[in-house]
Amino acid sequence: MSRKSGVLLIGHGTRDELGTQEFFELGELLSRRCGDLPVESALLEFQSPTIPDGWNALVAKGATHIHVAPLLLFAAGHAKSDIPDAIKQCQSESNGITTDQSRPLSRHASIVQLAAQRISESLASMDSDPQRTAVVMVGRGSFDPCAQADMRLLSEIVRTRLSLPNVCTAFYAMAEPKLPTVLRQVASTGRFDQILVYPHLLFHGRLYQAIVRQTEEAMEEFPSVRFHYTDYLGPNSYVSDAIADRVLGDTKRKAKQFPSVAGPTKNG
Template structure:
């Protein structure tokens, strides 16, 4: 353990879905494994479930943490990262007279390399199944629709669009392992320039039902892979599946496939640990936070 003891306050959004909650705490355990011997990891939730941010902060104090890195478990920077979480943390820090123990806030995991690797893995799973033509005949090409949660923050929406481009048109180890020798997923699966797009479930445009309808009506695509960019199970993932099923019923000539959400994968834990290490390596008061 670092000296003095370092605490990590891992903050999830929270969900009413018990499976999603369980997955969040599983991720917390995996992060604790990543940082074993260097930091105390305390998961907590912004809303819906316990422990709250207030409770999590106090537990770290009770465990002896003298410096605390706040790690918001967010895919992109938006309202929660910029105001809700800092407000809640600073409130309990004032109440406990421990404002000086806030060592900093780690950045959202966004396009951290481990996250890009995991997104590509999920997409390749679905594209691999979509590439099978039971009739052995040539078919219309496959389209990829990346779905973000959506945010009123234009920076978060732009980051989601950029993630789509990096995922589909960038190089990656998973592509090399597929044995195709292609430069990118788009090349490997022959996805045309107009065959991949970014859409959103709420609060940003375009919305998923509109995107699916517009792409289907072109008549260009025989299959559509919908990839929800979500961390855990919950109502949002279920709603995306339902909206895709509604499109499939309307456009029965097209095969629709919904990819798995990211889940409490070790790559997510590694991405969070990297963000924490990046912050911890900075000099604060002349001392590095982690060895």
């Protein structure tokens, strides 16, 4: 039976106006990236359209199979329970709609490339001595040990790719070490003239503002060290490419690895 597919892009949601705008901008980029495949954007919390809103919009467009694309950097509670539970509820209220859920963006090549680009551009503008410069990569943080390990591994990949001698990982919440602790430890060694903070976040919002504030507090505590921070990932074509590959590329790879059982065709 032929299926008409659609993509449901699910963001976490934020009360930040700019962050919300950036989410929908990314949805537009993904829609253009997916061509004729319909894309609807939905939010897990705080705002509309909700997940049922996005689901129903795709069904109204004739979708009989929905690719669920969680806009999450790492696999934790939202990817493992909150979003699947919401999708099951939607599915129970629809007839004959099938789904699959793509993996979080994690260490997709396009995400690694964009993170490395954010850091390398900032380092170039600082005119820094690599041996006297530390890079601190900051993740949102999660109680999930796999998500924590994923962030640490991302830092190591970026360190290797850019041949940086001094890179460490910090978290904003729910995991150790916290950003203020790491900034204090690095700045107090006396080995570094400059510290660059990279917030590994998708959009503007409360978390980004908090990371900037904690960095500025470190500036006041250690006036002899120059602190800088990069931009976050943002609504960028690298991010939309990563989502599209998670949705379409993973689906094709699964189909090739686990072909469906069917009757004989004309060609046998």
